[in-house]
Amino acid sequence: MLIFQVRNLLLDPSLHIPVEATWEIDRVHTGEEEVHFLEPWHIQGEIVNVGGDALEFSAQVTTSVQMACARCTKPVQVPLCVTIQQRFAKDQASSTDPLDQDFDVLPIENDRIDLEETILHEVQLGIPMKVLCKEDCKGLCPICGQDLNEGQCDCETDSGDPRWEALKGLFSE
Ligand SMILES: [Zn+2]
Numbered sequence: 465m466l467i468f469q470v471r472n473l474l475l476d477p478s479l480h481i482p483v484e485a486t487w488e489i490d491r492v493h494t495g496e497e498e499v500h501f502l503e504p505w506h507i508q509g510e511i512v513n514v515g516g517d518a519l520e521f522s523a524q525v526t527t528s529v530q531m532a533c534a535r536c537t538k539p540v541q542v543p544l545c546v547t548i549q550q551r552f553a554k555d556q557a558s559s560t561d562p563l564d565q566d567f568d569v570l571p572i573e574n575d576r577i578d579l580e581e582t583i584l585h586e587v588q589l590g591i592p593m594k595v596l597c598k599e600d601c602k603g604l605c606p607i608c609g610q611d612l613n614e615g616q617c618d619c620e621t622d623s624g625d626p627r628w629e630a631l632k633g634l635f636s637e
């Protein structure tokens with residue numbers, strides 16, 4: 465679906481190929497975790513000829529993902545906007561542009577390029593490691609599991625957390 469015929473673009477560098485696509489992806493696996501997308505991926509960009517039989521695909525992918533708050537585990541909707549820049553070359557050895565070393569250059573095969581892997585990879589990299597439902601989320605009580613955003617529980621907060629120990633020291637002085 466995201467394979468583009470680039471023969472004409474290789475022949476005529478004044479052309480460019482617009483890339484606009486909506487990609488329905490429910491979920492992807494990142495390591496151990498499964499990430500659930502709340503919206504289709506909107507891909508908007510273009511493929512241009514950058515000379516020397518090399519092409520560059522650049523795009524923005526926007527979507528949103530559902531993650532669990534790192535403190536209270538409540539589901540959080542996280543908007544994503546990932547910028548992609550990827551080079552493709554017919555003969556990867558022929559490029560003398562030192563900028564090419566910043567990219568992993570992918571091959572152009574049979575005058576086609578496949579954007580799928582690139583987009584998947586970059587969006588996966590764009591997913592944050594952890595999110596909070598709000599900046600000052602109080603999290604869950606480590607003893608009873610009560611959501612401390614909704615009120616204190618009656619547990620003795622004697623979990624050995626050094627921050628609590630420091631507070632206790634202050635009060636006893
Ligand atoms: Zn939270």
Ligand SMILES: [Zn+2]
Nearest residue numbers: 605608617619
């Ligand atoms: Zn508790």
